[in-house]
Amino acid sequence: MKEGKPLWKGVPERLSHELKSVMEKLSLGGQLVQYLFTGVTVGSIYGMVALGFNIIYNVTEMINFAQGEFVMLGGLIMVLCAKVLPLPMAFCVTVAAVTAIGAIMERSTINPLKNTTVLTLIIVTIAVSILLKGIAMFIWGKDPYMMQPFSGTEPLHLFGAAIQTQAFWVLGISGIVVLLLTLFFRKARYGKAMLACADNAEAARLVGIKVNLMVLLSFALSAAIGAAAGAVITPISLMEYDRGALLGLKGFGAAVLGGLGSFSGAVVAGLLLGVVESLCAGFVSSGYKDAVALLLLLLVLFVRPSGLFGNVEASKIKKF
Amino acid sequence: MRRFGKGWGGSVTLTFCLILVWSLAPKAVTAKEPYKVGAVFAVTGGASILGEPEKRTAEMLAEEINKKGGIDGHKLELVLYDDESDETKCRTRVTRLIKTDKVPVIIGPSTSGNTMAVIAVCDESKVPLISCASSIKIVTPVSERKWIFKVAPSDSHSVERIYEFLLKKGIKKVAIMTVSDGYGSSGREELLRVAPNVGIEVVADERYGPKDTDLTAQLTRIRGTGAQAVINWSVGPTQILAVKNWKELGMTAMTFVQSHGFASKKNIELAGGAAEGVFCPLGRVNIPDLLPATDPQKKVIMAYNEAYQGRFKEPLSAFGGHAWDALQLAVEALAAVGPDPAKIRDYLENRKNFVGQGGVFNFSPADHCGLTKDSFEMVVVKNGTWALAQ
Numbered sequence: 001m002k003e004g005k006p007l008w009k010g011v012p013e014r015l016s017h018e019l020k021s022v023m024e025k026l027s028l029g030g031q032l033v034q035y036l037f038t039g040v041t042v043g044s045i046y047g048m049v050a051l052g053f054n055i056i057y058n059v060t061e062m063i064n065f066a067q068g069e070f071v072m073l074g075g076l077i078m079v080l081c082a083k084v085l086p087l088p089m090a091f092c093v094t095v096a097a098v099t100a101i102g103a104i105m106e107r108s109t110i111n112p113l114k115n116t117t118v119l120t121l122i123i124v125t126i127a128v129s130i131l132l133k134g135i136a137m138f139i140w141g142k143d144p145y146m147m148q149p150f151s152g153t154e155p156l157h158l159f160g161a162a163i164q165t166q167a168f169w170v171l172g173i174s175g176i177v178v179l180l181l182t183l184f185f186r187k188a189r190y191g192k193a194m195l196a197c198a199d200n201a202e203a204a205r206l207v208g209i210k211v212n213l214m215v216l217l218s219f220a221l222s223a224a225i226g227a228a229a230g231a232v233i234t235p236i237s238l239m240e241y242d243r244g245a246l247l248g249l250k251g252f253g254a255a256v257l258g259g260l261g262s263f264s265g266a267v268v269a270g271l272l273l274g275v276v277e278s279l280c281a282g283f284v285s286s287g288y289k290d291a292v293a294l295l296l297l298l299l300v301l302f303v304r305p306s307g308l309f310g311n312v313e314a315s316k317i318k319k320f
Numbered sequence: 321m322r323r324f325g326k327g328w329g330g331s332v333t334l335t336f337c338l339i340l341v342w343s344l345a346p347k348a349v350t351a352k353e354p355y356k357v358g359a360v361f362a363v364t365g366g367a368s369i370l371g372e373p374e375k376r377t378a379e380m381l382a383e384e385i386n387k388k389g390g391i392d393g394h395k396l397e398l399v400l401y402d403d404e405s406d407e408t409k410c411r412t413r414v415t416r417l418i419k420t421d422k423v424p425v426i427i428g429p430s431t432s433g434n435t436m437a438v439i440a441v442c443d444e445s446k447v448p449l450i451s452c453a454s455s456i457k458i459v460t461p462v463s464e465r466k467w468i469f470k471v472a473p474s475d476s477h478s479v480e481r482i483y484e485f486l487l488k489k490g491i492k493k494v495a496i497m498t499v500s501d502g503y504g505s506s507g508r509e510e511l512l513r514v515a516p517n518v519g520i521e522v523v524a525d526e527r528y529g530p531k532d533t534d535l536t537a538q539l540t541r542i543r544g545t546g547a548q549a550v551i552n553w554s555v556g557p558t559q560i561l562a563v564k565n566w567k568e569l570g571m572t573a574m575t576f577v578q579s580h581g582f583a584s585k586k587n588i589e590l591a592g593g594a595a596e597g598v599f600c601p602l603g604r605v606n607i608p609d610l611l612p613a614t615d616p617q618k619k620v621i622m623a624y625n626e627a628y629q630g631r632f633k634e635p636l637s638a639f640g641g642h643a644w645d646a647l648q649l650a651v652e653a654l655a656a657v658g659p660d661p662a663k664i665r666d667y668l669e670n671r672k673n674f675v676g677q678g679g680v681f682n683f684s685p686a687d688h689c690g691l692t693k694d695s696f697e698m699v700v701v702k703n704g705t706w707a708l709a710q
Contacts, residue, residue: 034540034569042534142369144557146590153592155568161540162569237533238557238590246531281537287500287527289537 030160035282036275037158041167041236043274044174045071048229049251050258050266051181052222058198058261059211059218062121066105066129068248069136070223073098074230075239076136079145087150095227101132102223106216129244136241144240150232166235173232177225178267185263190217198261253297259310269308272296354395355654357382357647358423360413360438361452362430365405370430373640374452375400376632377624378427378647384627391655398647403429410434411441418445424659427646428452430639435470442467448665450649452642455506459688469668469688471645471678472638473603473695478580479510480693481601483518485709486549491575495524495547497538497562499554504530507553507579523547530556535565542574549575560590567594575599580696583638588701599709601696605641605677607706610699616675624677641677648676 049067056064077097081090109124149166156163184191196204197214205211230239237243254273258265273293281289300308359378362371382398390396399421403410410429417423418441425448429435432455439458442449446467451458454472459465486494496511498504508525515522523545526538535558542550550571552562559582566576578600588595604617608625611618624644625636649668657663669688674681679695700709 031540031544035537038534038536045533143586144560144590146560146592148592153568155570157570162536164568233533238560240557243531243557246529247533278534278537281526281528282541285527286497286538286541290529 027160031282033159034161035278037161037163037167039275039278040271041170042278043271044170045229045233046250046254046273047267047270048174048177048225049247050254050270051263052225053252053255054261054263054266055222056218059194059214062118064222065122065125065248066132067222067226067251068244069129069132070098070102070226071230071247072136072239072241072244073101073132074227075234076140076145078231078234079147079239082147091231094231095224098227099220099224103216103220106219110215133242133244140241142241144238146238147235149235164236170232173228177228181263194218253293257297257300257307259307262307262309265307265309352393354397355391355659356397356399356421356423357650358417358421358426359398359400360403360410360417360426360428362405362434363402367405367431370639373637374428374430374643377628377640377643380627380631381644381647385651391651396651399423403434405431407434407437411437414438414441418447424661425650425653425664427643427650432458439468447661448668450646452639452646462686462688465688467665469683471676472642473678473691474689475506475510476514477691477693478601478696479514481696481698482551482577483514483520484693485698486520487518489575491548492519493521493523493546493548495526495542495545495550496522497526497528497550497552499530499558500527501530503555503581504553511551511553528558530558532558535561536569539565539569539571543569543571547574549577551577553579555581560587563591563598564594572597588704595701598701599698602699602706603638603641603678603695604697605636605638607697607699608636610706610708616680620675621677638678645676645678649674
């Protein structure tokens with residue numbers, strides 16, 4: 001071995017290896033803490049992506065498959081901004097930029113299509129996601145991008161488990177996002193108007209709510225949430241042009257699991273999905289991790305087709 | 321005609337010219353006929369990272385050879401096509417090389433998939449192919465691969481080199497973690513197959529997806545198994561993640577080995593300091609400056625390095641080296657036996673001690689790759705760059 005802690009000096013190499021590997025073993029409790037933390041961190045990102053799906057779904061009844069691309073753009077723009085701006089500024093610029101992209105997407109591709117079916121709109125979002133991916137590949141190339149964690153690279157040791165400080169940022173930011181969203185939908189005029197659209201777009205229009213504007217707002221809002229998720233996860237996972245699709249898929253899984261349209265359901269299901277994946281990778285087999293997550297999704301849907309927190313009555317009226 | 325026919329002087333000049341042309345022309349056709357070599361690389365598309373340096377190298381080398389007078393006075397004509405990283409297009413290009421361009425030998429394609437797609441074409445037309453891709457399946461079973469050779473080392477060579485290195489360090493218990501794509505699956509297969517033969521025990525076999533965001537769960541599990549070393553087999557972002565998580569979990573006392581897919585300085589940069597102390601097997605062409613003067617490959621690699629860096633201002637890659645080896649072998653064969661596909665095949669099959677960029681090749685009827693595990697050198701990341709590991 002190259003480096004030598006003084007403790008191991010003089011110990012024959014073979015023996016020192018044995019000793020070290022014994023020392024390296026973690027207690028079961030420590031392992032559990034490690035898996036849970038990893039799961040909750042990844043899970044909160046799934047939750048945030050799911051929230052983005054739900055906001056748009058609630059207002060328009062469509063699924064925006066470019067949601068994962070917002071996360072990817074958030075991460076890559078953040079890497080770019082963090083090089084020239086201080087972190088809080090870079091974060092704000094990133095979120096603003098991706099919000100603008102979300103709004104432009106709605107105005108240029110969704111809004112012009114009048115009198116069309118939800119299915120057509122969903123296919124349009126798939127086209128946009130491919131387009132965004134292509135543009136990102138042109139700008140950033142195919143290499144993954146790395147970013148320093150927001151606060152120090154030294155991991156924190158908790159019950160023998162090593163936890164990246166960035167994980168706390170992920171949890172904190174997703175907590176704030178959930179809190180702000182709740183406040184927005186409960187207190188703000190526009191939030192209430194959006195919820196009204198979700199309940200019944202026709203009735204909302206009759207009482208004077210501009211449904212058109214609400215759709216734009218929903219795209220901007222979910223782009224912003226996606227950007228925030230991308231910006232905080234990049235120091236942990238790196239980011240490259242084609243990661244959006246998988247994050248989008250996992251987030252969609254969480255949204256369906258929690259019940260399409262339910263905000264609390266999205267968060268809980270996201271966390272659940274993340275933790276189950278991580279525990280499965282840790283205790284069962286890392287190869288089946290994705291399969292187990294999907295199996296869980298299928299099982300829940302068999303028992304409760306409207307999702308964990310979905311409204312059975314409401315899901316009967318909706319098209320999806 | 322009229323002008324020349326006006327007088328005796330004109331007729332004499334005309335006759336003289338005719339004689340001159342008749343005496344020179346046949347000579348030029350028979351003795352100076354160019355030798356063709358066909359090439360097909362993934363210059364664009366998904367595998368362009370392989371094909372680009374291959375094309376550059378092949379064209380540069382062909383130019384060099386022609387500047388020095390060609391092959392025994394014959395000009396070397398490189399007929400190079402881009403397969404756009406696509407199997408169908410690759411097949412069309414190779415067919416065209418054989419049927420229209422009538423080349424006696426083909427170098428490339430860049431990827432294993434595309435090579436597998438053209439094996440039948442070359443076999444049917446009896447034209448030798450020197451592939452630049454790595455899969456062992458390209459040259460085995462050797463009885464069905466009479467016309468196919470390859471110059472890229474196999475995964476098994478890399479695996480054997482890693483195990484030899486670990487055993488020398490007294491490490492017998494290893495954990496492996498592999499990505500669930502073609503590259504990772506092939507590596508995992510070899511890691512598991514070779515281990516019992518050399519006395520290595522694989523105590524953990526972890527897998528992950530190519531787009532996974534975090535590998536701490538897999539590493540934590542490995543930590544609980546008492547493994548002395550962990551071998552990671554992937555390309556792309558996960559190989560950076562694995563190193564980062566290994567460092568963050570404080571597992572640096574456990575030796576960390578990457579596959580030869582880690583062979584890019586960019587990866588060290590991306591890991592942001594976390595790659596310090598990580599081992600990996602590299603082809604010597606990646607580390608021209610580190611080679612001792614006694615290394616048999618030192619001379620050819622330094623010459624290639626100087627020419628390539630001077631022209632393209634980018635470091636050498638193993639891929640460009642494969643194209644160099646393939647073209648050089650083809651040219652040697654042409655010089656020795658002329659443009660006869662069957663004779664070229666026989667020449668290649670019996671070529672021994674060919675000192676190339678990828679290693680020292682010893683081809684034989686039983687081995688159409690000709691490399692061994694010694695084509696890899698173990699290196700360690702030290703101060704943000706490669707250093708030879710002892």
